[in-house]
Amino acid sequence: MTNPCIDRELSYGACNYDPLPVVLVRGEGVYVWDDAGNRYIDMMSAYSAVSHGHCHPKLVKVLCEQAAALNIVSRAFYTDKLGLFLQRVCELTGYEKALPMNTGAEAVETALKAARKWAYTVKGVPKDQAEIIACAGNFHGRTITIVGMSTVPQYKAGFGPFPPGLKVIPYGDASELDKAITPNTAAFLVEPIKGEGGIVVPPAGYLKACAEICQKHRVLMICDEIQTGLGRTGKLLACQHDGIQPDGIVLGKALGGGILPVSLFLSRREVMDVFTPGDHGSTFGGNPLxxxxxxxxxxxxxxxxxxxxxxxxxxxxxxxxxxIHSPLIKEVRGKGLLIGLEIDERYSAHDLCLKLLKRGILTKETHQTVIRFAPPLIITEEQIQSVAATLADVIAEAEQA
Structure with a gap:
């Protein structure tokens, strides 16, 4: 039996996603409901964007009140809300300035532009020679520049040529960073935990060692905290597990409370002050809503x-x-409520997600073999226990099959 909502989306939408066969119509807290009235526990949180839970009443109230007052005026004018927002996030994270955008990819692009201009105007790198270093298995977004740093063939296939000045090194080995840096290196962009790359946690001390290397070579260290930041891993920022304050961070996803796309690049004054009016902008970035x-x-x-x-x-x-003891489970890893369950490659992680869907649990695999568990941070022990028990049943059924 076909579903008209699914059929319509497939008919009129570009096929750049492969959703699970469920049509969601309502959400509250950790739960969502489909068009048939079935309830599910959301273990995806829209890739950590819904950390506050669906339709948090305080956020909905603020949204409605601001929507009735003032929504969008562009950065051509000042508003009474943006300065307060930037002050709050800077004081909370310990950075001096922030530049607002909308999506995470936009904020990463902002960070890359800032790093390059800083390299030319402050560090003294020759014109158009600045290099950015990223890690294998990274996911920083989908723009042409960002996928130029990707090591996933599908992300790049058909979209080249890519901008020069992009290097990729192995993840989790600080010595590789030290070897890759040259006098023209502007920045090292890194995820404290690889999210789309399979919920991969680097060795303890890796980020700290990288920070020391970057400081030694006068290279900006920029942590992509779009998925890992804002409490997700058990600290405000995941980089704080290694006790460091990078030169810059990128925030998004949960920053919008699961309601709006809101993102920021944050750094110290020396980096942010390379921007002058007209250098960079966004019609919607920093809007009062x-x-x-x-x-x-x-x-x-x-x-x-x-x-x-x-x-x-x-x-x-x-x-x-x-x-849950099973030969199908190779590893459980993660920090806080960003957890990956690696499944033996002989069994389809996607099929397990479909079985979980039928049992009222929504999540999706990444890199074919890893099932992600990243629920809203308001989840309870009882709800976690229920998810784990259901997963154990599904795993047992899969073993027998």
Whole structure:
């Protein structure tokens, strides 16, 4: 039996996604409902964008109030909301300045532009020679520049040529960074934990060693915290697990409270001051609606102790998953409530996600073999226990089959 919503999307939409066969119509907290009234636990959180849970009442209230007052005026004028938002996030993260955009990819592009202009105007790199270093298995977005740094063939196939000045090194080995840096290196862009790359956690001390190498060579270290930041891994920023303050960070996803696309590049004054009026911009970036929601999202993150919850519940969730003994499970890994369950490649992780869908749990695999568990940070122990028990049943059924 076909579904008209699915058929319409397939008919009129470009086929750049392969959704699970479910049509969602409502969300509340950790739950979503489909068009047939079935309820599911959301273990994806829109790739960590819905850390606050679906339709958080405080965020909805702020959204409605601001929408009734002022929405979009562009950065051609000042508003009463943007400065407060930027002040809040800078004070919370310890950075001096922030540049607002909308999507995570836009914020990464902003960071790359800042790093290159800083290299030319401050570091003294010769014109058009600046280099950016990223890691194998990275995922920083989908723009032409960003996929030029990707090591996933599909992300690049058919989209070249790509900009010069992009280097890729192995992830998790600081000595590789030291070897790759040249006098023209502007920045090292890195995920504290690889998200789309399979929820891969680097060795303890890796980020700290990289920070020391970057400081030694006068290279900007920029951490992509779009998926890992804002409490997801058990600390406000995932890089704080290694006790470092990078030269810059990129935030997005949960910054919009699961309601609006809101992103930022944050850095110190020396880096941000390379921008002058007209250098860079966005019609929607920093709009008052996004700023109001972003400020409220940060307030809720602090007041509802999201970081502490993620640390405690993440440990509990991993213990529940590790208690499932099966030859189909190769590894459980992650930090906080960003967890990957690696499945033996002889069995389809996608098929397991379809079986979980039928049992009321929504998630999706990444890189064919890893099932991700990244629920809203408001999830409870009881709900985690329910998910783990259901997963154990599905794994047992798969073993028998």
């Amino acid at each position: 996004a700023a109001a929601v972003g400020s409220a999202a940060l307030d809720i993150l602090v007041s509802e102790k999201f970081s502490e919850r993620a640390a405690k519940l993440g440990d509990y969730f991993q213990s529940q998953l590790k208690a």
